[in-house]
Amino acid sequence: MTHIDPEALVASLRRLRTTSSTTGIVHQLERAVDVVDSLFGYSGAGLMFAEEGKDLRYLVATDARGRSLEDAQLHLGQGPCVSAYEENTAVTASDVHSDPRWPKLADRLHPEVRAVAGVPVRLGGEPVGTLNVYQSQPYEWDESDIQALYAYADVIEQLLTAAMAAEEKSALADQLQYALDYRVVIERAIGYLMGKHDLTAAQAFTGLRKQARDSRRRVADLAAEVLGEAAGELR
Amino acid sequence: MGEGFERGLVDRTLGALADVLGTDGATLTLFDDRDRPRAVAGSDDDGRRLELAQERTGSGPAVETLAHGADMAVDDLHAARPLGFPGLAAQVSEIHAVLSVPLRADDRLIGTLSFYDRTSHEWQPAKVRAGERLGELMVMVLQVLAHKSSTSGKS
Numbered sequence: 001m002t003h004i005d006p007e008a009l010v011a012s013l014r015r016l017r018t019t020s021s022t023t024g025i026v027h028q029l030e031r032a033v034d035v036v037d038s039l040f041g042y043s044g045a046g047l048m049f050a051e052e053g054k055d056l057r058y059l060v061a062t063d064a065r066g067r068s069l070e071d072a073q074l075h076l077g078q079g080p081c082v083s084a085y086e087e088n089t090a091v092t093a094s095d096v097h098s099d100p101r102w103p104k105l106a107d108r109l110h111p112e113v114r115a116v117a118g119v120p121v122r123l124g125g126e127p128v129g130t131l132n133v134y135q136s137q138p139y140e141w142d143e144s145d146i147q148a149l150y151a152y153a154d155v156i157e158q159l160l161t162a163a164m165a166a167e168e169k170s171a172l173a174d175q176l177q178y179a180l181d182y183r184v185v186i187e188r189a190i191g192y193l194m195g196k197h198d199l200t201a202a203q204a205f206t207g208l209r210k211q212a213r214d215s216r217r218r219v220a221d222l223a224a225e226v227l228g229e230a231a232g233e234l235r
Numbered sequence: 236m237g238e239g240f241e242r243g244l245v246d247r248t249l250g251a252l253a254d255v256l257g258t259d260g261a262t263l264t265l266f267d268d269r270d271r272p273r274a275v276a277g278s279d280d281d282g283r284r285l286e287l288a289q290e291r292t293g294s295g296p297a298v299e300t301l302a303h304g305a306d307m308a309v310d311d312l313h314a315a316r317p318l319g320f321p322g323l324a325a326q327v328s329e330i331h332a333v334l335s336v337p338l339r340a341d342d343r344l345i346g347t348l349s350f351y352d353r354t355s356h357e358w359q360p361a362k363v364r365a366g367e368r369l370g371e372l373m374v375m376v377l378q379v380l381a382h383k384s385s386t387s388g389k390s
Contacts, residue, residue, distance in 0.1 A: 003280065008274065010241075011269075012273055016381035016382075020341055035371060152251075152255050155376075158376055161244060
């Protein structure tokens with residue numbers, strides 16, 4: 001803290017207040033996962049969060065393969081990301097399809113999810129979720145991979161910390177809960193788009209995310225709108 | 236939560252961003268509410284000196300980025316002009332390679348984030364792009380801090 005000019009910081013933040021306000025923590029986390037995806041050159045990334053006193057649930061995934069990774073772990077209650085959360089440490093698998101620690105995982109995974117790494121996302125030292133990345137080919141994770149992921153998880157922690165300071169804790173929790181709850185809506189919207197436009201799940205999900213990002217909206221809100229239109233067509 | 240909280244958060248974010256990019260440190264220069272560039276933070280003493288020296292002399296990669304709104308990758312500050320900034324290097328002899336990326340909010344230039352190393356090296360295009368993306372995260376954190384209610388009352 002000795003390297004910061006507090007007066008310059010406050011004066012700069014005052015100027016920044018003339019920019020539009022942020023779009024909410026969930027949208028920011030989606031952007032943060034997009035950045036990690038492009039930054040490290042991995043095949044995909046995702047973020048899982050734990051509901052208070054409950055299991056991990058996925059919040060953000062960059063593509064359908066990443067969703068299969070998170071869905072499979074949620075269904076089985078085990079996997080590298082679940083272990084990273086429970087043990088509060090980095091957990092890696094060079095190939096989840098042959099890893100004896102999670103023998104049932106492969107059956108539920110997209111075939112192109114092979115190497116997986118998860119690190120805990122913490123708040124005040126306590127894990128609140130995990131940052132997960134995967135490779136579509138077997139891959140030996142090295143120490144530099146893990147250190148970079150830990151550093152990135154630290155950036156996400158700062159983002160969460162700032163959001164907690166900016167909003168009532170309950171409002172922040174509501175936003176996260178909304179996103180977690182609306183995963184169901186997203187899944188239904190994907191199913192609808194697949195049927196209507198003859199798309200694969202991956203194409204439908206990617207299209208939905210892109211449209212949401214381009215219009216600076218939450219994927220969940222757009223998915224709800226898509227389902228509303230679908231209901232209108234049936235009337 | 237007051238200024239101490241904001242300082243701590245910016246400090247930790249800056250350190251984490253440098254770690255993600257694998258550089259020795261990072262610095263932050265932002266325009267203040269009178270549109271003056273201000274050396275806000277450095278992740279260590281050398282970084283702080285680098286920013287303050289640029290603020291004082293009006294010369295250096297961060298200054299160039301603020302002037303042109305574009306990346307500025309300097310492989311070695313100690314190289315002769317136009318490749319380096321020998322006058323600046325004389326004041327921060329430990330620092331060699333510097334990458335400055337513009338920070339934007341609402342398409343408006345708000346400052347620059349710089350990464351530095353104590354050895355000279357070429358900045359690969361992938362690393363420059365990564366620096367730009369990390370800049371987006373810095374802006375996210377700053378925007379949340381700027382709009383948080385406890386700051387809004389301060390003059």
